[in-house]
Amino acid sequence: MNIRILFEDKKKKTPRSLKEQFMLEWYKQLGWKKNPFKTVIPKHIDDFIAGYDKDRLKINLFVIKKLNFGTIVGPPGTGKTTILKWMEYELRKYRKRVHAKLVDGSNLTGEKQTIKNILWPLLNPIEKYITKPWQVITAANIVKEVNNRLKPDHKLVFLVDNVKEISDLAQVLMRELFLANINFQLIVSGTKEEIEDSGIDQFKPQDHLRIDLSEGMPYKDLRNLVRKRIESVGGKDIKPFTEGLMKRICAEADHNPKSVLELAYNCAAEIALENWQKERIAEEERLMELRELEEAAEEESEEKEKSEKQAQAKKKKKEEEYLDLENYEEVKGSGARARARRLEQEKKIQDFFDKVKKNLGEI
Known part of the structure; x- marks a missing residue:
């Protein structure tokens, strides 16, 4: 059951x-809440980044020493964007003194778009979303604007990913920022060929960073990367x-x-x-x-039920036979008593007539 x-x-x-x-x-x-292997870089990258220990140390020293130009070189997928996003994430902790901005090279094409991205970390919320000063500022006075907004002890760190997409105008503006001797630091990323073809390193040939990710990541760091995500x-x-x-x-x-x-x-x-x-x-x-167990249990139950019915029928039959026998004995006993009474009555009658005959004979 x-x-x-x-x-x-x-x-x-x-x-x-x-x-x-x-x-x-x-x-x-x-047992996972979601797919951990999406190649989209997580928002809180500090909890997910693995490896690049020496490279991250070099970047830290680059910022501290106020070096002005550096590159991160490597094939697609080697972690260039990850390092830049990590750098921007970490520098946000010092946003009162360090104004960092990560931008894709494809967003440094038109004049207004380029000016907006350069000024963005130096703007207050009202300027960013209401007055939008980049709409009236021109390339001719961008250096003046940056110089006026950047305090002497502050620095502007500009991070350009996918450098091959930047326009000639963007290169000119960044060159002017370098020549103006503003506390301006620039790091760009791309493949070796993309950086060379962009021409961005020609106006500032000395690379103070030069992180090369071409050899890939060691197994220990890759394992750690996968572990953190899982x-x-x-x-x-x-x-x-x-x-x-x-x-x-x-x-x-x-x-x-x-x-x-x-x-x-x-x-x-x-x-x-x-x-x-x-x-x-x-x-x-x-x-x-x-x-199969349920079917076997049902068959067993049916057999048991059948046996019980057979036993009940047999018992009932015996009970009926017993009742018939009892009735028979009862009927049989009643007939014998009736015959005895009849014989007794007949005997009494015979005795009466015998007595009468005897009395008549004496007379």
């Missing part, structure tokens, strides 16, 4: 793994990856951080779907076993 109850409870609520025939939120199968969504260490699988992913990605995240995403999704499929098969087998 307990087996049947268990089976009926399972039938009332079909397991989710059997209801679903298609899975999109694969990460939930691994733990940020509720996972533990690098699970479901083993050390062997993690090393193969890094090798296949040629130690490129972005490629590692993409491969980790693919592997994790495959593992999740395989686990899901195994669970479905196990659940189906379990339910099949429950069905």
Whole structure:
């Protein structure tokens, strides 16, 4: 009976793994809140960045020493944008003295757009969203505007990602800022060829930073990168990856951080779907076993019910036979008594007539 109850409870609520025939939120199968391997750089990058220890130290010294020009070089996906975003994030903590701005080179094309991005970290909220002074400021007086807004002990740190997209006008404006001897620091990123083709290093040839990410990231740092992302969504260490699988992913990605995240995403999704499929098969087998047990329980119950009915019918028949026998004995006893009474009466009558005859004879 307990087996049947268990089976009926399972039938009332079909397991989710059997209801679903298609899975999109694969990460939930691994116990994660969301996909940790999106190549979009997280907002709170300080909690996610891994590696680049020596490079981040060089950047720190670059800012402290007030050096004016530096480059971050490397193929796509090696972490150039990550380092720049980390730098902007960290410098926000010192925004009262350091005015940092990260901008993509594609946003340094038109005159107004370029002026807006250069001035943006120096503007107050009213200027940013109401008066918008960049609409009237021209390239001819941009240096004067920056100089007037930048206090002597303050610095403007301009970070340009994807430098190949900047316009000639943007290069001219930044050159003028350098020549004006303003406390202005510029770091640009791109591939070696992109930086050379942009021509931006020609007006300030001395590179005081030169971070080269071409060799990729060491395994230890890549593992740490993956671990941080997995733990940020509720996972533990690098699970479901083993050390062997993690090393193969890094090798296949040629130690490129972005490629590692993409491969980790693919592997994790495959593992999740395989686990899901195994669970479905196990659940189906379990339910099949429950069905078989339930059918066996039903057959046993039917046999028991049948035996009970047969026993009851047999008992009833015996009871009926007993009642018939009892009635018979009762009827039989009543007839014998009646005959005895009749014989007794006949004897009394005979005795009476015999007595009468005797009396008549004496007369």
